[in-house]
Amino acid sequence: MTDFERRLRAAMAAAAEPPPAGLLDGIRRRHRRHVRRVGAACVAAVAAVGIAAPLVTRGMLAGPAGTGPAAPTASSPAVIIPSAVPTSTPTAAPGTVLRDCQSNNDGTLGSNWKAASVHAGPVWFIYARSKSNPPSSQRLTVGKLTASAMVIAVSNAHTAVVTAGPAVRGRFRFLANFNSDGNPYTLAEGAPGLTLVGCPAGPAGIHIPESYAPGLTMFWEGYVTDLRGCVPLEVRTSPASRPIRVTVLAANGGCGS
Amino acid sequence: MSEGEPPEIIGWDDASFEEFVAGSSARLFTMARLLTGGHRAEAEDLLQGAFERAYRRWGRITRRADPERYVRQILVNASVDRWRRLRRHPEAPLVVTGADPGTADTAAAVADRDLLLRGLAALPPRQRAVLVLRYFEDLSEAQTATMLGCSVGTVKSQTAHGLARLRDFTGGAGDRDAGTRKGTVHHD
Numbered sequence: 264m265t266d267f268e269r270r271l272r273a274a275m276a277a278a279a280e281p282p283p284a285g286l287l288d289g290i291r292r293r294h295r296r297h298v299r300r301v302g303a304a305c306v307a308a309v310a311a312v313g314i315a316a317p318l319v320t321r322g323m324l325a326g327p328a329g330t331g332p333a334a335p336t337a338s339s340p341a342v343i344i345p346s347a348v349p350t351s352t353p354t355a356a357p358g359t360v361l362r363d364c365q366s367n368n369d370g371t372l373g374s375n376w377k378a379a380s381v382h383a384g385p386v387w388f389i390y391a392r393s394k395s396n397p398p399s400s401q402r403l404t405v406g407k408l409t410a411s412a413m414v415i416a417v418s419n420a421h422t423a424v425v426t427a428g429p430a431v432r433g434r435f436r437f438l439a440n441f442n443s444d445g446n447p448y449t450l451a452e453g454a455p456g457l458t459l460v461g462c463p464a465g466p467a468g469i470h471i472p473e474s475y476a477p478g479l480t481m482f483w484e485g486y487v488t489d490l491r492g493c494v495p496l497e498v499r500t501s502p503a504s505r506p507i508r509v510t511v512l513a514a515n516g517g518c519g520s
Numbered sequence: 521m522s523e524g525e526p527p528e529i530i531g532w533d534d535a536s537f538e539e540f541v542a543g544s545s546a547r548l549f550t551m552a553r554l555l556t557g558g559h560r561a562e563a564e565d566l567l568q569g570a571f572e573r574a575y576r577r578w579g580r581i582t583r584r585a586d587p588e589r590y591v592r593q594i595l596v597n598a599s600v601d602r603w604r605r606l607r608r609h610p611e612a613p614l615v616v617t618g619a620d621p622g623t624a625d626t627a628a629a630v631a632d633r634d635l636l637l638r639g640l641a642a643l644p645p646r647q648r649a650v651l652v653l654r655y656f657e658d659l660s661e662a663q664t665a666t667m668l669g670c671s672v673g674t675v676k677s678q679t680a681h682g683l684a685r686l687r688d689f690t691g692g693a694g695d696r697d698a699g700t701r702k703g704t705v706h707h708d
Contacts, residue, residue: 270633
């Protein structure tokens with residue numbers, strides 16, 4: 264090895280520096296994005312196949328233009344049959360934001376998570392009793408609030424609708440999209456409820472915390488509120504069912520029932 | 521899906537991966553910086569992407585003897601992809617200030633290293649990668665060829681050309697004199 268190569272090697276070795284701060288957080292964010300993209304691509308692919316298949320089939324059955332009885336004409340345009348799309352595609356209840364298996368968040372829970380969480384039917388408001396819960400959304404100026412987030416889980420193969428209690432419906436909103444870096448939101452931007460659709464039952468799916476919370480689908484959900492302390496929420500498992508009323512912590516203090 | 525950052529109560533679901541990141545990220549980050557020509561933001565992005573891809577296959581990777589080698593391979597592949605994307609970008613002049621001949625030995629050594637790293641950054645990305653693998657990672661020519669997916673002959677020629685350009689850039693192997701030189705740098 265020449266002197267020049269030794270100098271180059273020393274220069275490279277001396278270039279060492281500590282890794283960037285927040286690297287693990289960055290990897291987590293990136294991984295969640297990846298999982299969401301893959302999920303969305305799968306849904307899109309299934310939908311595309313569902314739409315294309317009947318058209319292709321119809322085209323093959325019709326044969327060359329003019330020879331088949333069902334060949335579309337200008338007066339009878341081809342119709343895409345919506346029923347070809349899988350009927351199990353989850354939909355949001357009116358006025359709610361949909362969270363389904365494709366949008367679940369990864370992560371694990373501590374072994375004591377149940378004791379610190381609020382339970383309502385198939386839904387868990389994770390750590391919603393705990394004082395160490397992330398701080399509530401904060402009032403910035405008149406009408407402007409910072410977003411905060413809670414972790415909500417639903418049992419796999421279950422669907423539930425979570426809404427703010429009637430008394431506070433105008434003062435608590437779930438956000439379809441948010442970031443927690445202090446950007447201002449208004450209550451008008453959110454929706455009063457969430458439709459939670461758990462992943463299918465069976466073995467652990469993508470990033471279901473199998474160790475301590477088997478069979479749950481978790482969501483990291485943003486919200487804004489100008490309430491202090493506890494927030495009353497309602498959980499319904501079907502439109503006709505009676506709501507299960509719970510109170511969760513949305514600000515520092517003791518809460519949860 | 522919401523974009524917020526998860527709270528601390530939601531942890532990483534594989535402690536061994538966290539340990540691996542903690543133990544290897546400093547060296548891999550330095551390698552990423554060298555591969556990107558010193559671009560901190562690009563290096564962070566490259567490293568994050570490599571770790572994330574590793575995490576997707578973590579179960580399989582941990583069964584191997586050397587997970588760091590696997591991540592290093594991802595890093596190199598990602599940097600290859602990156603320079604393919606950037607290949608059409610024009611070169612821009614880089615004004616490099618050499619070491620001050622009047623400074624003390626330590627300062628001169630620091631300046632010499634700085635000059636070499638600037639020169640390295642000014643090399644074409646593929647030559648840069650070859651030099652990084654050979655002199656930072658201490659890989660053999662054969663190992664470097666395997667990692668870059670090219671022949672040993674290519675590694676040899678790229679190493680020779682890279683070193684020659686670097687010598688030229690820095691004013692020769694024994695030349696540590698002062699002055700302002702002009703080189704080129706790729707927009708990374």
